[in-house]
Amino acid sequence: MYSPTIILEALVNGLMLGAVYALIALGLTLIYGVLHIVNFAHGALLTVSMYLVWIGCEYFGLDPYVAILFVTPAMFAIGYFLQRLVIGPASRGSDNGILLVTLGLSIVIQNLLLAGFNSDTRTIVTDYAFGVIPLGPLLLSQPRVIGLAVSVVTAGLLWLVLNRTDIGKAIRAVAKEKLGASLVGIDVAHVYAMTFAIGTACLAIAGGLLMPSFYVSPTTGAAFVLVAFTIVVLGGMGSIPGALIGGLLIGVVEAASSLFLGDSLGQIGIFLIFILVLLFKPTGLFGAR
Amino acid sequence: MKKAELLCALAFLIVLGLLALVGLPGNILNLFIFMMIITLTAQGWNLLGGYGGLSSFGHAAFFGTGAYAMTVLQTSFGINAWVALVCGVALGALVGAFIGFLSFRAGLKGSYFALITLAFAEVLRILANSWDFTGGAAGMMIKLQNGFAYLQFSDRRYFFLILLVFVALALFLSRWLERSAFGAYLIALRENDQAAQALGVDIFRVKMQAITLSAGLTALAGCLYAQNFLFIDANVAYGSWISIEALFAAIVGGAGTLIGPLIGAVLLLGLGEVTKSFSGGIAGLDLVVFGIILVLCVAFAPNGIRGFFANLKRRRSAAAEAA
Amino acid sequence: MLKAQNLTKRFSGLLAVDNASIEVQQGSITGLIGPNGAGKTTLFAMIAGFLPPNGGSVTFEGEDITQEKPHLRARRGLARTFQIVQPFAGLNVRDNIAVGAYLHTKDPDEAKRQASLTAEKVGLGRELDKLASGLTIAGRKRLELARALATRPKLLLLDEVLAGLNPSEIRDVLPIIRQIRDEGVTILMIEHIMQAVMNLCDTVHVLSQGKMIASGEPRIVCNDPAVIEAYLGHGAAERIRSEGKANA
Numbered sequence: 001m002y003s004p005t006i007i008l009e010a011l012v013n014g015l016m017l018g019a020v021y022a023l024i025a026l027g028l029t030l031i032y033g034v035l036h037i038v039n040f041a042h043g044a045l046l047t048v049s050m051y052l053v054w055i056g057c058e059y060f061g062l063d064p065y066v067a068i069l070f071v072t073p074a075m076f077a078i079g080y081f082l083q084r085l086v087i088g089p090a091s092r093g094s095d096n097g098i099l100l101v102t103l104g105l106s107i108v109i110q111n112l113l114l115a116g117f118n119s120d121t122r123t124i125v126t127d128y129a130f131g132v133i134p135l136g137p138l139l140l141s142q143p144r145v146i147g148l149a150v151s152v153v154t155a156g157l158l159w160l161v162l163n164r165t166d167i168g169k170a171i172r173a174v175a176k177e178k179l180g181a182s183l184v185g186i187d188v189a190h191v192y193a194m195t196f197a198i199g200t201a202c203l204a205i206a207g208g209l210l211m212p213s214f215y216v217s218p219t220t221g222a223a224f225v226l227v228a229f230t231i232v233v234l235g236g237m238g239s240i241p242g243a244l245i246g247g248l249l250i251g252v253v254e255a256a257s258s259l260f261l262g263d264s265l266g267q268i269g270i271f272l273i274f275i276l277v278l279l280f281k282p283t284g285l286f287g288a289r
Numbered sequence: 290m291k292k293a294e295l296l297c298a299l300a301f302l303i304v305l306g307l308l309a310l311v312g313l314p315g316n317i318l319n320l321f322i323f324m325m326i327i328t329l330t331a332q333g334w335n336l337l338g339g340y341g342g343l344s345s346f347g348h349a350a351f352f353g354t355g356a357y358a359m360t361v362l363q364t365s366f367g368i369n370a371w372v373a374l375v376c377g378v379a380l381g382a383l384v385g386a387f388i389g390f391l392s393f394r395a396g397l398k399g400s401y402f403a404l405i406t407l408a409f410a411e412v413l414r415i416l417a418n419s420w421d422f423t424g425g426a427a428g429m430m431i432k433l434q435n436g437f438a439y440l441q442f443s444d445r446r447y448f449f450l451i452l453l454v455f456v457a458l459a460l461f462l463s464r465w466l467e468r469s470a471f472g473a474y475l476i477a478l479r480e481n482d483q484a485a486q487a488l489g490v491d492i493f494r495v496k497m498q499a500i501t502l503s504a505g506l507t508a509l510a511g512c513l514y515a516q517n518f519l520f521i522d523a524n525v526a527y528g529s530w531i532s533i534e535a536l537f538a539a540i541v542g543g544a545g546t547l548i549g550p551l552i553g554a555v556l557l558l559g560l561g562e563v564t565k566s567f568s569g570g571i572a573g574l575d576l577v578v579f580g581i582i583l584v585l586c587v588a589f590a591p592n593g594i595r596g597f598f599a600n601l602k603r604r605r606s607a608a609a610e611a612a
Numbered sequence: 613m614l615k616a617q618n619l620t621k622r623f624s625g626l627l628a629v630d631n632a633s634i635e636v637q638q639g640s641i642t643g644l645i646g647p648n649g650a651g652k653t654t655l656f657a658m659i660a661g662f663l664p665p666n667g668g669s670v671t672f673e674g675e676d677i678t679q680e681k682p683h684l685r686a687r688r689g690l691a692r693t694f695q696i697v698q699p700f701a702g703l704n705v706r707d708n709i710a711v712g713a714y715l716h717t718k719d720p721d722e723a724k725r726q727a728s729l730t731a732e733k734v735g736l737g738r739e740l741d742k743l744a745s746g747l748t749i750a751g752r753k754r755l756e757l758a759r760a761l762a763t764r765p766k767l768l769l770l771d772e773v774l775a776g777l778n779p780s781e782i783r784d785v786l787p788i789i790r791q792i793r794d795e796g797v798t799i800l801m802i803e804h805i806m807q808a809v810m811n812l813c814d815t816v817h818v819l820s821q822g823k824m825i826a827s828g829e830p831r832i833v834c835n836d837p838a839v840i841e842a843y844l845g846h847g848a849a850e851r852i853r854s855e856g857k858a859n860a
Binding site for chain 2: 660662681682683684686687691692693694698699700701702703707710711712714715717718720723759760762763
């Protein structure tokens with residue numbers, strides 16, 4: 001009933017959407033891997049970055065991809081200060097405390113956006129939103145091709161930052177052995193905040209990649225947060241390659257289940273994977289332990 | 290002191306009931322009804338998340354099951370409202386036992402438990418949103434029929450009084466729990482599950498009992514919610530808003546305390562009304578206030594408002610002793 | 613009363629306990645000693661059911677309990693304390709101990725009464741209403757002991773209950789342990805403080821690098837060259853003997 005071309009096209013488009021998912025999950029898994037916290041505010045912060053991109057386009061006439069250049073440092077700063085001034089001090093390091101603080105934050109952010117922008121969905125009109133790139137028999141969505149390319153480049157950059165820079169080395173040291181790192185003079189609170197900032201900055205890029213083909217409303221991020229958690233858990237909490245592969249996989253699963261089950265039931269596939277992985281392999285497919 | 294806490298709460302409920310009987314403006318009565326439904330939901334959450342330390346982010350799964358059972362059984366099967374209520378509670382408890390069995394068997398706790406409960410609630414929401422017998426995305430209505438047998442009243446005060454009775458019963462349930470061996474075991478496994486096992490506590494069994502009880506109570510709140518508004522859809526019944534309100538009320542009021550959920554629900558919804566009236570109808574600001582209060586609570590009053598005052602009292606008596 | 617045979621535990625390549633056997637006679641105080649990292653606590657965890665062994669068996673009062681969960685062993689009368697104390701921090705001393713007492717009574721008033729009595733016995737009688745998190749180290753060690761006692765064990769596994777105490781506190785706790793035995797509770801204890809081992813134990817087993825290297829009366833075991841070498845390094849026994857001769 002479906003021609004192979006339609007199925008293949010859906011899968012390839014899913015794969016490309018998965019690349020953007022992977023970028024979102026990358027930020028989340030980095031934060032988990034270093035701070036060992038489940039950042040519930042990640043979805044709400046994605047919404048913030050999408051609104052910032054939208055503002056850039058609507059009021060300053062920027063192209064969404066150009067807006068990324070401005071939104072990324074803004075999100076970096078937001079992430080840094082959020083961790084340094086709110087999450088760190090308020091949660092006092094307890095697992096439950098952090099979970100609740102980030103949940104509280106996500107609700108504050110989501111509803112501030114609701115109060116500021118009301119619940120209308122906002123979109124950006126670009127001339128390439130519906131553009132397609134032909135590849136053999138397949139027609140690929142242009143924004144998604146760009147999404148895939150930028151996500152891969154960003155993941156590469158992140159790898160370079162973690163492995164080739166001083167702050168990257170400090171981050172890896174803190175992730176492995178917090179006490180030891182602080183004993184050799186690394187400022188752990190600063191490294192935590194930097195990690196959180198980098199994780200949040202990933203969202204700025206993801207937001208810019210999503211906006212041309214997606215819309216934003218105050219609850220948009222909430223839809224992504226469970227998807228991102230699924231990817232992170234699937235890939236193994238804290239594992240960066242795991243997040244990449246997990247993201248691609250989930251993109252494909254979503255595309256396949258939307259195709260076969262319809263849009264409203266489509267998301268169920270992701271949640272079922274999430275539940276099954278948590279129940280049977282909580283360390284994930286590529287878990288460190 | 291614990292007894293005084295119970296008496297205080299009961300007195301408060303009686304005052305609310307008397308106020309309603311003397312006469313309240315309709316919108317205030319509606320607010321009170323909503324407060325009591327949230328209280329009941331939070332009391333359910335508190336049994337597991339407060340006493341047992343297993344914070345669920347997905348109590349909507351139980352609330353929604355109660356609400357849908359109530360609606361579907363009455364509307365599609367013509368079953369009596371009270372029978373539907375009992376079935377709703379039982380079904381909610383069953384869903385709780387199912388989720389608990391899988392999660393606790395896998396040894397999930399902390400953030401993992403929070404996330405998996407959220408995922409279960411979302412699965413149920415999506416299912417209810419797409420299945421025909423739950424009315425799909427259009428939702429479902431309960432037929433308007435007044436009378437005690439239908440659990441619907443032309444005078445809404447009676448519904449409120451029945452709600453107050455349920456909240457009081459839940460208070461007695463919590464009180465029983467605080468004084469029982471089961472409660473002691475539940476609190477013990479929250480504080481340290483290894484030590485509890487060493488002392489002969491079957492932690493799997495205790496957690497199973499706790500989640501079943503907790504889910505049943507929250508399902509009861511869902512049943513009453515459906516019966517009050519006579520309309521539900523998937524985003525209301527299984528929406529994350531109710532999971533979050535339950536958690537907020539219990540934690541802000543004082544998780545693992547008898548009257549915490551009541552204090553929290555009354556305070557949060559009261560404050561929500563105040564914010565709404567000041568903000569001139571801008572949607573969302575009341576929830577912003579909720580969120581900020583939650584963060585402040587975690588930072589400065591980890592045991593909620595109830596714990597905050599208990600601490601003050603303890604400190605004052607210690608100071609008096611020292612003097 | 614307790615018989616652990618050929619217990620083995622591997623942690624991804626590291627052999628923590630290697631074919632170790634230990635037997636505890638009813639009514640005795642049996643010591644388990646050995647250098648740091650010898651695998652004593654791992655052995656304890658296998659006996660109490662907190663770690664599944666890779667090989668070997670545990671029998672208690674003639675029944676094989678190797679596969680049994682910890683809480684079931686506790687119900688049989690096998691109680692343990694933890695080397696790193698594990699109090700229910702948010703509860704007061706009475707409620708902490710009562711959790712143990714609930715194993716025998718479902719009545720809260722009775723459980724609390726028993727808890728007070730047990731607290732009295734270990735010298736916590738004056739701190740019943742204190743939060744466990746507010747106790748000193750010595751207090752927490754006593755609390756560990758009291759909680760385990762409240763389950764009315766037949767066999768009590770004590771994992772370094774004296775560690776971290778000062779000499780006068782140790783002097784206070786020794787008679788308590790002896791009294792527990794005199795009331796009919798068999799005791800198996802891990803201990804580093806030799807004064808206590810010499811003082812209390814009828815039999816001592818020595819674990820080194822996961823292997824049981826000696827057992828017998830404390831005085832004899834402590835002069836065993838293999839034991840001295842395990843503690844002080846290869847050749848130490850020889851050196852001590854020759855120094856002893858030189859001094860004589």
